[in-house]
Amino acid sequence: MNKVLLEKISEAFSSVLPITAIVLIASIILVPMPGSVILMFLCGAALLIIGMGFFTLGADMAMTPMGEGIGAQLTKMSNLILALCVSFIMGVIITIAEPDLMVLALQLEQALGIWVLIVTVGVGVGVFLAIAVLRVLAGVPLRTLLWFFYLITFGVAVYMFATGNDAFIPVSFDSGGVTTGPITVPFMLAMCVGVASLLGDKGSQEDSFGFVALCSIGPILAVLMLGLINNITHVNAGELINVPVLAAYTDRDIALAFLEKFPHMVREVSTALAAILVCFTAFQLITRRYQKHQLLRITVGFVYTFIGLVMFLTGVNVGFIPVGHFFGSELAGSNLKWMLVPIGVLIGYFIVTAEPAVHVLNKQVEDVTQGAITRKMMYTGLAVGMALALGITMIRIITGLPIMFILIPGYAFALLLAFFVPPIFTGIAFDSGGVCSGPMTSTFLLPLALGACAGVGGDMMRDAFGIVAMVAMTPLIVIQLMGLIYKQKQKQAAVLKEKHAAVLAALTPAEIGHITIYEEAAYG
Amino acid sequence: MAKEKSSLKVKLPFQVPFFREEAKSAAQSKTAPPLLKFCVVIVNWDKVQLVSKLLQEKEVLFHFISKGRGTATSNILDILGVGAEDKGVVICLETAALAPELLRAIREELHTHGPGAGIAFAVALSAINTVILRGFKKKRGNVKILTNEGGNDMETIKNDLIISVVNQGYSDEFMTTAREAGARGGTVLSARGLANKNAVKFLGVSVQEEKEIIIILAKRDKKEAIMQAVSRTHGIASKAEGVIFSLPVDSALGLSS
Incomplete structure (x- = not known):
């Protein structure tokens, strides 16, 4: 069998199977579920595996080269204003087409007009994408910008908290994770590498990350501002809470559930991909960067991405939402409430590989660092981060701790760490926040939290919705801590280097510059 | 165009132990300078750590270590996205006496880890910075220098390394032509052109040209045909602006079983 294909298949299996197994085992031991719900879950998992395989292959073939190409071409333009305008427009288009944003907008429909929110967030991302491009070109450290914008963000948030508008805060922070979905993320990651790749003079490795990081702030700030301006004090959680869990699904019901969702997903994914396709076509027509062979490959990759995402999203939306919700509410309602925390940690640890954009990030990291930071390291770091996020969220749900008490120290710590770790880790860490909070989080973890919240009897809006924000925050800390360890190792290497330097310092310039030339006969 | 230089983006994954002992005593060593070989191992990316x-x-x-990508064996497979694998290019220096043994050891190591691993070859150096050479002298000071000692299981057929530098985006079509002319496979590395005259400045940072380096190991009798074919379609006069040259390679090993 074809080796690349085999590799992709095994990657897809190993991404989805662990979480499936954990949920199955936990359900058998702790919360027995109706067979039909489990059957639905298993069908969903099967779709997930196929979808994941196609998606990662498609991302490799289409999204990454496209993003890198556009990024590189932006740098080549040598016209700053034009480059910034193009990035702004692209940011807006891609965000508006993001299906997750529509979901968020529908949740807040009663408080805000749908289009008000979508356009605001779109402009937010557009502005920040332009800022991100400018940052790389102007060589401003990512750290500085992160500090600046997070200070503003938290300033606004604290003000709202103080004035009693805090209902809107969790949703705002969630929106940062929500808008950076499985289509936007691979594209932005690659674009950043593209922009940085041609600026070879210094630190292009460090600058290869940070687009997603900055673009996640845009929506947070935009939504917070909307809440502040419109003085929204109450938010209706919308449809997400009313997840129907029927104990008596027949096999036909299950098949119908998937079939009904399918066209819906086709529509969503095609809208999002169409936005990127439009940007790319315009780009190709102007620059003629790609040759026929590559264009064919990108087209096929596009089709793969489409198939993969439709499969994945259908599977996860139909198969995973009911299980997540059921699981959370049953467990929280029982006298095993405290079990939510360890189970949450376990699920968090294993769910990370099932998040499609994670594979794209990890590959990108390995590529850019030429293997110095391995994929395995990244998976472990992200898994620990995710486990932490779920653990904290479950504790919050049980105790009702306000989210700001965790978000503020968490982000403060993450931003402080940025002073001590190698810059590339800061970039990767802040990017991975947006990467981890993908479709798996919104379709499995969010219902799980909502269910748990309903079971405990807490305030959904205040307690459950912060889960995405949490998932987006913990990797910032964990990945940077990983950077600290890495730095320590580098220091050890530096000691050895100093020893060499001492030896070299003893040599005269003539000795250092001396070249031994071999006799021609010796080497033929 | 002759000024064109391409920089491999190489990354040092660990410290460089130039000197294991004091260099001073090495300077007094009277043995003839050991001939060094430039060894290149191209393997699947997941085998690089091995x-x-x-x-x-x-x-x-x-x-x-530098990351590159392999080229597909057929166009259709490549367009379907299941043609090419990621490759790692590992380069190092070793004395001529030990290079064949090293390459053989690599083959042994990879042999136990499944087939289709890659290729390894060595090219003789014509000169080297003396300070670096001392490290080798010190380390293998007593090894007798043997020249043209290929070993028995080395391929007796002579090989050449065809190196081509083309503009970004042309490597796929380049390889199609090369394959038609008899090349079995190749590896592509991304690179930046450093033609300093044309470097565009953007906000004070120079923007560099994107290039692709294509490495093809070919039997000596096939070399000319391949080079002619690719020069015609992707040579300096074409859009690919290819610079194509070849080096003699003295010990080449297929690492697959």
Whole structure:
């Protein structure tokens, strides 16, 4: 069998199977579920595996080269204003087409007009994408910008908290994770590498990350501002809470559930991909960067991405939402409430590989660092981060701790760490926040939290919705801590280097510059 | 165009142990300078760590790793996205006496880890910075220098390394032509052109040209045909602006079983 294909298949299996197994085992031991719900879950998992395989292959073939190409071409333009305008427009288009944003907008429909929110967030991302491009070109450290914008963000948030508008805060922070979905993320990651790749003079490795990081702030700030301006004090959680869990699904019901969702997903994914396709076509027509062979490959990759995402999203939306919700509410309602925390940690640890954009990030990291930071390291770091996020969220749900008490120290710590770790880790860490909070989080973890919240009897809006924000925050800390360890190792290497330097310092310039030339006969 | 230089983006995954002992005593060494070989190992990316570990075990003074991508065996497979695999290019220096043994050891190591691993070859150096050479002298001071000692299981057919530098985006079509002319496979590395005259400045940072380096190992009798074919379609006069040249390679090994 074809080796690349085999590799992709095994990657897809190993991404989805662990979480499936954990949920199955936990359900058998702790919360027995109706067979039909489990059957639905298993069908969903099967779709997930196929979808994941196609998606990662498609991302490799289409999204990454496209993003890198556009990024590189932006740098080549040598016209700053034009480059910034193009990035702004692209940011807006891609965000508006993001299906997750529509979901968020529908949740807040009663408080805000749908289009008000979508356009605001779109402009937010557009502005920040332009800022991100400018940052790389102007060589401003990512750290500085992160500090600046997070200070503003938290300033606004604290003000709202103080004035009693805090209902809107969790949703705002969630929106940062929500808008950076499985289509936007691979594209932005690659674009950043593209922009940085041609600026070879210094630190292009460090600058290869940070687009997603900055673009996640845009929506947070935009939504917070909307809440502040419109003085929204109450938010209706919308449809997400009313997840129907029927104990008596027949096999036909299950098949119908998937079939009904399918066209819906086709529509969503095609809208999002169409936005990127439009940007790319315009780009190709102007620059003629790609040759026929590559264009064919990108087209096929596009089709793969489409198939993969439709499969994945259908599977996860139909198969995973009911299980997540059921699981959370049953467990929280029982006298095993405290079990939510360890189970949450376990699920968090294993769910990370099932998040499609994670594979794209990890590959990108390995590529850019030429293997110095391995994929395995990244998976472990992200898994620990995710486990932490779920653990904290479950504790919050049980105790009702306000989210700001965790978000503020968490982000403060993450931003402080940025002073001590190698810059590339800061970039990767802040990017991975947006990467981890993908479709798996919104379709499995969010219902799980909502269910748990309903079971405990807490305030959904205040307690459950912060889960995405949490998932987006913990990797910032964990990945940077990983950077600290890495730095320590580098220091050890530096000691050895100093020893060499001492030896070299003893040599005269003539000795250092001396070249031994071999006799021609010796080497033929 | 002759000024064109391409920089491999090489990354040092660990410290460089240039000197294991004091260099001073080495300077007094009276033995003739050992002939060095430039060894290149191209393997699947997931096998790179194995090679790296082996090189450290063999006390090879330093090695560099660069990530590249393999080329597909057919156009259709490539367009379907299942043609090419990621490749790691590991380069190091070793004395001529030990290079064949090193390459053989790499083959042994990879042999146990499944087939289709890659290729390894060595090219003789014509000169080297003396300070670096001392590290080798010190380390293998007593080894008798043997020239043209190929070993028995080395391929007796002579090979050449065809190196081509083309503009970004042309490597796929380039390889199609090369394959038609008899090339079995190749590896592509991304690179930046450093033609300093044309470097565009953007906000004070120079923007560099994107290039692709294509490495093809070919039997000597096939070399000319391949080079002619690709020069015609992707040579300096074409859009690819290819610079194509070849080096003699003295010990080449297929690493697959």
